[in-house]
Amino acid sequence: MKKLLPVILVIIALIVVVALTFNIKRTRTIDWEESFNEKSNKPYGLGVLYKELPKLFDGHKLRTVYHQPSSYLTANSEFGYGDHEASGNYIIIGNSDYLTDFSVDKLLSFVDEGNTLFISDYYYATKLHDTLGVEVDFEYNPKKDSITTFSFQNKALKDNLIDRNEGDYFFSSFDKSKYTILGYAKTDSTRVNFIKIPFGDGTVLLHTEPKAFTNYNILKEDRYEYVENVLSYLPDDDVYFDSYIKRQTAYGDAEEESNLSWFMEQLSFRWAVYTALIFGFLFMIFNAKRRQRIIKIIKPLQNTSLAFVKTISNLYIETNNIKNIIDKKITYFLEKVRTDFNLDTSVLDDAFIKKLAGKAGRKKEDVTQLINYIKWLRTKDELSEQSLVKLNRFIEDFYAQ
Numbered sequence: 001m002k003k004l005l006p007v008i009l010v011i012i013a014l015i016v017v018v019a020l021t022f023n024i025k026r027t028r029t030i031d032w033e034e035s036f037n038e039k040s041n042k043p044y045g046l047g048v049l050y051k052e053l054p055k056l057f058d059g060h061k062l063r064t065v066y067h068q069p070s071s072y073l074t075a076n077s078e079f080g081y082g083d084h085e086a087s088g089n090y091i092i093i094g095n096s097d098y099l100t101d102f103s104v105d106k107l108l109s110f111v112d113e114g115n116t117l118f119i120s121d122y123y124y125a126t127k128l129h130d131t132l133g134v135e136v137d138f139e140y141n142p143k144k145d146s147i148t149t150f151s152f153q154n155k156a157l158k159d160n161l162i163d164r165n166e167g168d169y170f171f172s173s174f175d176k177s178k179y180t181i182l183g184y185a186k187t188d189s190t191r192v193n194f195i196k197i198p199f200g201d202g203t204v205l206l207h208t209e210p211k212a213f214t215n216y217n218i219l220k221e222d223r224y225e226y227v228e229n230v231l232s233y234l235p236d237d238d239v240y241f242d243s244y245i246k247r248q249t250a251y252g253d254a255e256e257e258s259n260l261s262w263f264m265e266q267l268s269f270r271w272a273v274y275t276a277l278i279f280g281f282l283f284m285i286f287n288a289k290r291r292q293r294i295i296k297i298i299k300p301l302q303n304t305s306l307a308f309v310k311t312i313s314n315l316y317i318e319t320n321n322i323k324n325i326i327d328k329k330i331t332y333f334l335e336k337v338r339t340d341f342n343l344d345t346s347v348l349d350d351a352f353i354k355k356l357a358g359k360a361g362r363k364k365e366d367v368t369q370l371i372n373y374i375k376w377l378r379t380k381d382e383l384s385e386q387s388l389v390k391l392n393r394f395i396e397d398f399y400a401q
Contacts, residue, residue: 185208
């Protein structure tokens, strides 16, 4: 019987793996999280655009930047330790809020030398707003079908549209005498969503709808033409694509060619890894049983308070109820605002944002970004851990200033 035990356990393990794999394939749902990950094939990933960039900039080199622009551009400068001197187009799509002040300075120096910076995001780093003198606002889409029409100032370029769009981000303030309007977003009203900014010897292009560049929109009907038209404003030159994945180190390789997380997103590869881990675990168990007897474990006295916190956190993790956690965090934050600043939080409008910014001594742009993100989260039925992490970072930044 003892000789048959390993065989029985292996068979049970195989049955569990097959059952779990079948269940995951059968119940797999579409992930609508806006990650803007260039290695992702999900609806709001950038996998298609990333693969097509070499064709759009045919004859020029595409480099993927996995570090802060400050590290990369310093390394690949005239006196840096990189293998070339960076010049051409620097592209950032979504997630630009990670930029440090130093990275903004390096990017603008890069532009000042005659290069081009293109950013498509809902909001930009605070220093970029301040330096360029632009403000971004948000307006809910009044249409039931959540469709926004995109158009260009150049009427020779075809209009296009985007659906599943609950609201439009637009430039509410900028220097109209110096900056050039390139495009608009239109629902009931027409708003500027694409501008050209001269800076030194180069150009900054700012766009406010990164979802237009995602897999879902590029592959739907002829919407890819809008992306081609937007990117046509960039000169034919080398491209530096800012990656969703970051290695926050000061030194080391400034760019990389592959990323293990992309492989882990593939279901077959992921379960191959899990199967290998299961069999490795069984191998360790069988060998440990042969080599030594069981050592009795004397458990130390536990901190019951800490155990309670872990129990509650594990409950949320096991139920995967990220939405519930986010709702409670928003509720706690608004309760603290009511207590600390004596403000009514029932209506999160511009008047509330202005009062909160004044009483808290925070910049209006930072408070607007936090409150608009809270309003956006409230509209979602399903949310991921990335949304929770981003909300937590915004709240921490609000109190850290």
